[in-house]
Amino acid sequence: MTAKPKSKPLKKTLPLLILAAPGLLYFIINSYFPMFGVFIAFKDVNYAKGIFGSDWIGLKNFTFLFQTSDAWIMTRNTLLYNLVFIALGTIVSIIIAILMSELLSRMYSKLFMTGLILPNLISMVVLSLLVFAFLNADSGFVNHSILRPLGIPEINWYSEPKYWPYLLVLIQIWKTAGYGSIIYFASIAGIDKSIYESAKIDGAGKLKQIRLITLPLLKPTIIVLVLMSMGRIFNSDFGLFYQVPMNSGALYSTTQTIDTYVYRALMQLNDIGMSAAAGLYQSLVGFALVVTVNAIVKKVNPENALF
Amino acid sequence: MIQTRGERTFTVFSAVVMILLTIFAFLPFLLIVIASFTDETTLIRNGYSFFPEHTSLEAYLYIKSAAYTFVRAYGVSFAVTILGTGFGLLITSMLAYPMSRRDFKYHNVLAFIVFFTMLFSGGIVPSYIMWTQYFHIKNTLLALILPNLLSNGFNVLLVRNYFKNNVPLEIIEAAQIDGASELRTFFRIMLPLSMPVMATVGMFMGLAYWNDWINALYFVSKPQLYGIQNLLMQLMSNIQFLNSGQASSVLGAEAVQLPSTAVRMAMAVLGIVPVLLVLPFMQKYLTRGVVIGAVKG
Numbered sequence: 001m002t003a004k005p006k007s008k009p010l011k012k013t014l015p016l017l018i019l020a021a022p023g024l025l026y027f028i029i030n031s032y033f034p035m036f037g038v039f040i041a042f043k044d045v046n047y048a049k050g051i052f053g054s055d056w057i058g059l060k061n062f063t064f065l066f067q068t069s070d071a072w073i074m075t076r077n078t079l080l081y082n083l084v085f086i087a088l089g090t091i092v093s094i095i096i097a098i099l100m101s102e103l104l105s106r107m108y109s110k111l112f113m114t115g116l117i118l119p120n121l122i123s124m125v126v127l128s129l130l131v132f133a134f135l136n137a138d139s140g141f142v143n144h145s146i147l148r149p150l151g152i153p154e155i156n157w158y159s160e161p162k163y164w165p166y167l168l169v170l171i172q173i174w175k176t177a178g179y180g181s182i183i184y185f186a187s188i189a190g191i192d193k194s195i196y197e198s199a200k201i202d203g204a205g206k207l208k209q210i211r212l213i214t215l216p217l218l219k220p221t222i223i224v225l226v227l228m229s230m231g232r233i234f235n236s237d238f239g240l241f242y243q244v245p246m247n248s249g250a251l252y253s254t255t256q257t258i259d260t261y262v263y264r265a266l267m268q269l270n271d272i273g274m275s276a277a278a279g280l281y282q283s284l285v286g287f288a289l290v291v292t293v294n295a296i297v298k299k300v301n302p303e304n305a306l307f
Numbered sequence: 308m309i310q311t312r313g314e315r316t317f318t319v320f321s322a323v324v325m326i327l328l329t330i331f332a333f334l335p336f337l338l339i340v341i342a343s344f345t346d347e348t349t350l351i352r353n354g355y356s357f358f359p360e361h362t363s364l365e366a367y368l369y370i371k372s373a374a375y376t377f378v379r380a381y382g383v384s385f386a387v388t389i390l391g392t393g394f395g396l397l398i399t400s401m402l403a404y405p406m407s408r409r410d411f412k413y414h415n416v417l418a419f420i421v422f423f424t425m426l427f428s429g430g431i432v433p434s435y436i437m438w439t440q441y442f443h444i445k446n447t448l449l450a451l452i453l454p455n456l457l458s459n460g461f462n463v464l465l466v467r468n469y470f471k472n473n474v475p476l477e478i479i480e481a482a483q484i485d486g487a488s489e490l491r492t493f494f495r496i497m498l499p500l501s502m503p504v505m506a507t508v509g510m511f512m513g514l515a516y517w518n519d520w521i522n523a524l525y526f527v528s529k530p531q532l533y534g535i536q537n538l539l540m541q542l543m544s545n546i547q548f549l550n551s552g553q554a555s556s557v558l559g560a561e562a563v564q565l566p567s568t569a570v571r572m573a574m575a576v577l578g579i580v581p582v583l584l585v586l587p588f589m590q591k592y593l594t595r596g597v598v599i600g601a602v603k604g
Binding site for chain 2: 013015016017019020022023024026027028029030031032033034035036037038040041051096099100102103108110112113114115116117118119121122123124125126128129130132133134138139140141143144145174178200205206207238239243246262263266267272275276279280282283286287290291307
């Protein structure tokens with residue numbers, strides 16, 4: 001920075017500070033105040049005594065939490081679902097992007113893109129209704145119009161946990177793959193067409209062009225996007241795991257994630273301490289993951305590091 | 308560009324797969340639209356079907372007759388979406404502007420304050436306690452607006468990047484030499500030059516507000532404050548309740564009052580309609596928005 005003029009520095013910064021003030025205040029209240037609230041995880045919260053007046057109980061909330069089978073189940077579910085979502089979601093998105101970029105007319109690709117992003121724009125509540133239309137035991141499309149005509153015994157989907165890993169993966173891919181393909185589509189559109197031309201002259205077929213040109217040129221984008229989603233691997237979409245299985249208790253073994261556990265412990269079991277402990281566990285591991293992943297991105301491709 | 312035979316085959320193959328995928332993406336929507344026009348007894352007897360035996364407008368007529376509840380929920384959703392998006396955009400851009408000014412002393416400090424919120428959070432429990440015990444937003448319209456106002460730092464950084472990369476500092480300096488104040492520069496020059504990013508971020512925010520049901524789940528227990536999503540949810544949990552078998556003893560006569568399956572589907576359709584209206588705009592700005600967003604600042 002060059003030397004600053006000494007006169008009236010405040011006159012220059014004050015209007016900008018005033019502009020920033022509402023947003024800044026909002027982040028301080030909405031994001032920073034709760035950060036100081038993490039001590040709740042170490043308290044035996046009693047509303048009568050107030051949050052500040054409640055007794056300290058050290059790590060007891062955490063000890064209790066990790067002694068339950070919930071802790072293991074929700075951690076396992078959160079991690080495994082996210083790993084599958086990332087792997088499969090990336091593959092499907094790339095395939096869609098490649099196919100879409102092959103279409104000759106831009107108008108068609110726009111039309112398909114519009115169709116494919118629609119699932120991403122609806123709410124989890126509407127999505128859960130769509131799923132319900134397919135899966136409910138009495139009149140659902142799958143039981144009624146597929147299984148029954150085929151003579152297969154009908155399935156009570158909302159009380160059979162074993163099907164949900166597949167269902168949730170299918171639903172998640174259905175909802176997000178089209179949207180996820182956009183950034184790959186944009187990257188492919190940015191590739192210099194003359195590279196393909198010369199490959200063609202050398203006799204490379206389409207599949208070879210994809211394998212030898214498109215995929216290698218997409219590699220940096222893929223790596224960065226995958227690494228970035230790895231940083232959020234301890235978070236899950238609350239709606240997908242709560243709303244879509246309709247909070248069905250019979251399904252918790254395969255649908256419980258850290259986010260749904262925190263909600264239930266807070267709002268349904270009224271166990272504030274345990275809920276806060278689970279939330280802090282999630283935040284801390286999440287933070288560590290983001291920082292680690294960023295360090296890796298920085299190694300791989302400093303341009304793309306988050307910070 | 309002349310295509311070889313192999314390439315033509317691949318293009319046809321791509322088109323076919325894309326058509327199939329798009330149909331696959333659309334089918335569930337088609338099913339609920341058809342279900343909403345299906346006669347209730349047909350639905351119960353034959354289940355959900357793409358080719359119902361009897362169609363009926365009953366569900367939509369029911370919604371019309373019970374208009375009060377639906378119109379109110381629609382009104383809540385619209386009010387929250389418009390207010391939230393309006394204030395959200397204003398505050399987001401006001402914060403993003405100083406962050407984009409390289410000649411502003413604290414621009415990096417501001418950026419870090421916003422960015423750090425994306426890395427670490429206190430979790431939902433402290434937030435919940437703060438909003439309910441200290442700000443008392445429970446069962447107010449504010450509960451549906453405030454917790455999502457700047458929903459995440461990402462939007463702020465996205466707008467900041469746009470300001471920084473698309474509006475040269477020289478324009479701002481020139482305006483200020485001509486005597487424009489910071490406020491005037493921001494509202495008269497920065498904002499009008501940044502309409503594409505405002506549209507993109509505004510759409511993200513609007514969709515988030517329209518589709519939000521989690522805030523009401525945490526903070527609202529009065530059905531009068533339910534938006535369209537929460538009304539739908541309430542109807543859903545009513546079915547669960549009925550299916551669970553506990554209902555008959557508790558509800559008795561009331562159970563008859565519950566809207567039918569077709570009505571729920573009709574409401575879901577009505578919940579999607581506003582989303583369909585923004586879809587063409589979404590498509591137009593999305594690629595640009597996502598690409599801008601991916602550029603780090």
